[in-house]
Amino acid sequence: xxxxxxxxxxxxxxxxxxxxxxxxxxxxxxxxxxxxxxxxxxxxxxxxxxxxxxxxxxxxxxxxxxxxxxxxxxxxxxxxxxxxxxxxxxxxxxxxxxxxxxxxxxxxxxxxxxxxxxxxxxxxxxxxxxxxxxxxxxxxxxxxxxxxxxxxxxxxxxxxxxxxxxxxxxxxxxxxxxxxxxxxxxxxxxxxxxxxxxxxxxxxxxxxxxxxxxxxxxxxxxxxxxxxxxxxxxxxxxxxxxxxxxxxxxxxxxxxxxxxxxxxxxxxxxxxxxxxxxxxxxxxxxxxxxxxxxxxxxxxxxxxxxxxxxxx
Numbered sequence: 001x002x003x004x005x006x007x008x009x010x011x012x013x014x015x016x017x018x019x020x021x022x023x024x025x026x027x028x029x030x031x032x033x034x035x036x037x038x039x040x041x042x043x044x045x046x047x048x049x050x051x052x053x054x055x056x057x058x059x060x061x062x063x064x065x066x067x068x069x070x071x072x073x074x075x076x077x078x079x080x081x082x083x084x085x086x087x088x089x090x091x092x093x094x095x096x097x098x099x100x101x102x103x104x105x106x107x108x109x110x111x112x113x114x115x116x117x118x119x120x121x122x123x124x125x126x127x128x129x130x131x132x133x134x135x136x137x138x139x140x141x142x143x144x145x146x147x148x149x150x151x152x153x154x155x156x157x158x159x160x161x162x163x164x165x166x167x168x169x170x171x172x173x174x175x176x177x178x179x180x181x182x183x184x185x186x187x188x189x190x191x192x193x194x195x196x197x198x199x200x201x202x203x204x205x206x207x208x209x210x211x212x213x214x215x216x217x218x219x220x221x222x223x224x225x226x227x228x229x230x231x232x233x234x235x236x237x238x239x240x241x242x243x244x245x246x247x248x249x250x251x252x253x254x255x256x257x258x259x260x261x262x263x264x265x266x267x268x269x270x271x272x273x274x275x276x277x278x279x280x281x282x283x284x285x286x287x288x289x290x291x292x293x294x295x296x297x298x299x300x301x302x303x304x305x306x307x308x309x310x311x312x
Contacts, residue, residue, distance in 0.1 A: 031304035032066025034312055035102045035127045036094055039071045040087060042109025042135075043185060044167060046174035047073040055108070056283040061297045062304050070094050070103075074114060075178040077167045077185035080197060083110070084117030086178070091118060091125055102127040104307050106300075108282050109259065110135055110189065112224075112266065113197060119220045120201035127312045128221040129204065129266070130303065133256050133281050135189045136198070136205060136224075137263040140248045142189035149183070203267075210262035212269050221312060222267020225299060227276030230257035232290035242277040256281065270303065 041047065041054045048054065048071075059069040072090045074083040091103055104127050107115035112134020119126040135142075149156030164182045171178055187193055198205045204213040204222025213222060230246025231239055242257025254261040258278040265272065275293035279285060283296040 028065045030065035031062045031301055031308065033068070033104055033304055033307045035100050035104050036068040036070055036098055037062060037304060037307075038087075038091065038094065038103045038105050039069065040074070040105060040107035040111035040115050041072075041076070042107070042111045043189070044076050044163075044170055045108070045111065046076060046170055046176065047071045049170065049173045052286070054282060054284075056287060057297060058283060058300050061301060065301065065304075067304050068098065068100075073174065073176050073178070075180055075185075076170050076174075076176070077163070077180045077182045078178075079181070079184055079188050080110065080113035080117050082179070082181075083114040084121070087114055088118045088122060088125075091122075095125065101125075104128045104130070104312055106130040106132060106303075107134060108132040109278065110185070112136055112264075113188075113194070113201075116201050116203060116266075119203055119218075123203075123218040123220050126220050128223065128307060128310075130222075131204075131224040131264060131266040133226040133259045133264045133278055134224060134266055135194065135259055135263070136266050137260075138191040138194040139189055139259050139263065140250070141245045141258055142186050143191055144248050146183075146187055146190050206265045210265065212265060213267045215268050217267075221310065223270060223303070223306075224264055224266035224268070224272070225270040225274065225281075225303075226259065226261050226264035226272040227256035227274045227278065227281050228254040228261045228272065229275050229280075229290070230255060230277055232275055232277050232280055232293075233288050236277075236279070236285050236288040238279055238285045239277065242279060270299075270306075274299070 039055045045054050062069050074086040105115035112131035115129045119129045149159055167180050167182055203217035206213040230242045246257040249255045256278040261272040275290040280289040
């Protein structure tokens with residue numbers, strides 16, 4: 001079960017849309033990390049909408065075996081630096097509430113560079129950063145959409161209007177009330193933008209195309225995993241999204257329908273070939289995924305245990 005914390009320390013944050021949720025944590029041990037786990041959503045993400053969590057059943061699954069889990073809310077469309085500053089404020093609030101010295105950040109998609117930013121500017125507050133199919137080395141989806149928008153005014157206006165409407169709807173339904181910027185958000189996931197971001201915040205970034213990065217940088221541990229399928233279960237009503245965007249990748253490039261398997265690498269690569277789409281990785285839609293590969297919830301549980309065993 002997940003509940004909203006509404007203490008005096010968080011009243012202002014909740015009022016401003018910086019929603020934060022925490023799970024109660026019985027002490028069974030397997031996922032009981034030393035530091036709290038903080039889940040960070042990606043592009044067009046949210047903490048919960050109409051009772052449906054972005055990280056579907058992840059917090060509950062982790063807390064059942066002892067983890068202290070928080071789900072934060074940052075702008076669903078904006079620069080990773082902007083989102084990172086929002087995340088940093090919430091990390092400081094979590095530390096004040098719990099008395100913990102650090103947190104373990106787990107960021108999906110655009111949540112990975114958002115988390116990396118916090119670890120870069122305040123490494124003293126972060127024990128680990130885990131990227132779940134993080135947009136760490138760009139995505140052809142963003143490269144293509146930005147190129148089309150810049151070269152075709154009609155497409156650019158239509159794209160900005162469509163995604164902007166969706167972004168506003170997500171913000172409203174989640175009660176976030178955050179500052180939104182669609183085109184800058186997509187632009188931040190292009191090749192030039194991610195190269196510039198990585199130069200400023202290099203922790204865990206692999207030096208080679210498909211290799212691993214530093215396991216530890218400035219005292220912060222780095223991990224990652226990713227899916228490599230754009231279609232896994234036709235019963236998933238949102239599979240058309242990953243199937244469509246999977247066509248933006250060059251032939252033969254493994255991807256999850258939004259991020260390339262190699263481009264998601266960060267620090268220690270747990271696996272980058274799960275039979276998961278970009279949405280399967282967060283157990284969406286509503287837990288529908290490939291029945292022949294690892295359950296996404298099991299991946300999160302195993303990783304929490306990995307963090308625990310590493311003293312994190």
